[in-house]
Amino acid sequence: MKLLLVEDDFDLAGVLGHSLSTRGFEVLCCGDGLEALTAARKNSFDVVVLDLTLPRLDGLELLQRLRADGNQTPVLVLTARGAVSERIVGLEAGADDYLAKPFDLDELVARLRALTRRLGRDGDLRCGQVRYEATSRAFYRDQSPLDLSPRESELLKRLMSRVDHVVPKEELRLAVFGADDAAQPDAVEVLVHRLRKKLQGASAEILTLRGVGYLLCDESSSAAQRSGAR
Incomplete structure (x- = not known):
């Protein structure tokens, strides 16, 4: 390598x-x-x-x-x-x-x-059955396209680029809404809630670490890896 x-x-x-x-x-x-x-x-x-x-x-x-x-x-x-x-x-x-x-x-x-x-040389991202195709800028669950809003897509892409690592909530807010956007404090939580519904059964799970941020992982991860997360 x-x-x-x-x-x-x-x-x-x-x-x-x-x-x-x-x-x-x-x-x-x-x-x-x-x-x-x-x-x-x-x-x-x-x-x-x-x-x-x-x-x-x-x-x-x-x-x-x-x-x-x-x-x-x-x-x-x-x-x-x-x-x-x-x-x-x-x-x-x-x-x-x-x-x-x-x-x-x-x-x-x-x-x-x-x-x-x-993260392949083509820029594709993967977690469980979910993948991001850089050339089309689209998300797929196996071979089926995922119907995501632009903000849902940006948030999921950020999480997928750091699989198994915590992404601070404020970092996600700035990435999705921008520094000048008058987003409500719970705007990121709302997007995460929507994404969780759309990712059900795709072996890709978004975990919440209270007071810290969010972590995307394959549902086959060990219980120890998830300790302290919801």
Whole structure:
């Protein structure tokens, strides 16, 4: 599995690159944004691990240029910028997952493998019997199209891009309604309620973590994974 590691901390890049290599990844390290952009345009990667604070070309700008090129390689942003608002900026720029520093190597590897499993090079997303087809921007339950409103679609896409990970409620509200939208406080809850009805029997379940956010998972997940969720 080919991985592009974009990290300007030489020591961290060396240690992380070696650790990922021992886990089965073929790693190419780049120390600045322009170097990484050139590498991504010349080579095909299965996944990208991207720091945001980079010399010559900032990580967000790099990410935006890749997406503008039509490059849909899964990108995990790895950075010390951990605030929700900053995570939202990264996700809106085209990131597929976000892990704040300091991080656990096992969690990073698990997230990378999950990304490459569920997010194909074509940009499709999958959870249980539900899939999102990037080319048509449509959702399907097996082979049958799901009838979703634009806001339901945006919310489900956000959840499907982070399967098995909690998405903060405020992040979903901003993604679906925007910062200036006069959405009611329970607007996200209403959309989640509607989606749950439409996903019944599709082995894709939206769990509520009170005071935190929502998590989408396959209904075959273990009970331990769901502890504390409703």
